[in-house]
Amino acid sequence: MFTAAIAAAAATTAPRRDIASRAVPLPPPQPQLESAGVHPDAALVARAQQGQLGAYEALYRAHAGRVYALCLRLSGDRERARELTQDVFVRAWERLGGFAGASAFATWLHRLTVNLVLERERSEGRRARRVRFAGDTSDDTALDASAPPPAMSLEERIDFERAVATLPAGLRTVYVLHDIEGYKHGEIARLTGVAEGTTRAQLHQARRKLMEMLSR
C-alpha cells in the first residue's frame, strides 16, 4: 500500500559516528507564534472588529490554509476538515470582539482551531472515520501546491500524511500537536484533559505505529 521508497530509505544505514553526532536534539517545530510585538494582521483585525466583512475575508484568505491543514491532520478526514474550517472561521468571527490583540491573530486563531476540533471530537465521540486524506487527487494537488520540503518526494509526503491520518484519534491528536505543531506535553494534557504521562505514552505509541506503517 505504501511506497517502496520509504522501505528503501529505511534500509540505508549511516555510519555509527554519524548517528551519535546527530543525536543532538533538534529544536522542536514551533507553533506559529508571533514575533515579539509584531502583529501584521492588526489593521485587518481592527476593521473586522468593527464589522467589516471585507477585512474578515482578507483574514480568511491569509489563514485558511493554516487552519485547514490543522483541521485535516487533527481530524484525519478531508470532508470533516472542510466543515471544521468553516466552523472555525464562523466562531472566530463571533469571538473576534473578545480578541484583545495581546497575541498575534494567527496564534489566537490557531488556539481557537485546536480547541474547536478537540471539543467536537469530545462531543461527537471519537468514532472511527474512514480516512480519505490522500484518497483522491485533489489532496495530492493541495500538498503539491504547498511549500515543498527539501529532499522529500511528494510520494513520501503523501505516505506520511496518510499514515498520520490513519492513527487512532487520541494518538493522532497528540502526535500532530507535539511533533508537527510543537506543543509541549503539559499544554496537550490541558487541552485534551488527560494526564501528561498519558500524552507522553500516546506520543511514543503514535511514533511506533508511524514507523511501522512507513517501513512497510
Added chain:
Amino acid sequence: MTTTHISVEILGDYLDGVLSDGARRDVAAHLAACAECGRRLEALERLRAHAAAAPRAIAPPDDLWPAIRAAIAERKTVAVPRAAGAWRRPAALAAAALLIAAVSSLATWRIARTRGGAELVATAASSRPASARGDTSRDTNSKTNRDTSGRSALLRYVTLERDYDRTAAELRATLEAQRATLAPATVATVERSLRTIDDAIAEARAALDRDPGNQALLQMLTATHEQRLDLLRRATHIQSGA
C-alpha cells in the same frame, strides 16, 4: 549472547533531548555499537524530518469563504456580539434611534450656537487658561495651538468618517442579506431608525461644514457614528420574528 536493545520510547526521549546527561551518554555509547538500534534511531529521525517538513498550510479543496459568509449571515452574528436582550426588540431599537437623534439634534443646535465650541473643549482641558494668568503671548500661542489642534482633529475625523461609512455600508449589506429572514415589521422599524440617525448625522455634518474648527461638533459626530454602528450591529443580531 543476547543483546538488549533500546526501546523506541527511550530513543524518542533521546532525540527529544529529555534524557538526563547520564542516560544520554549510555544511549550514545550503545548506539555506537548497535546497528539495530542505530537503524531504529534513523527511522525515528526520518519521522521527525517528515513532521518538520509537513506543510503548515494546505489549501482547502475549494473556496470556503462563500459558505462561511453565508453561515455568518444565517446565524445573524456580528464581530462584536453583545448580550442583545432588550435590544433584539424592534421597539427598543426605534426608541434608541429616536433618543440618539434627539440628543444629537439638541447637541448640534447648542454647539452650533456656542461660538467656538472648540473653546468648550479647550477650556475643559485646561483649568487655568493663559488669559486668566495675564500671559498674552501664551494666550496667542494657546489660540494657535487650538487652531492647529482643530485642523488635526478635523483631518482625523474626515479619515474616521470614511471608515465609519464603509463599516456602516458593510453592516447594511449584512442586514440586507438577512432581510428575508426578518419580520417585515422589524425591517421597517430598523430602516426608519437608521433614517432618523442618518438625518442626525447629516444635520451635524452640515453644522460642521459651517464651523469646521468646532471640536465639540466633531466629538458629537464621532459619537453619533459610533451609535449608528452600534445600532446596525444590534439590528443584524435580531432573530427572525423577534
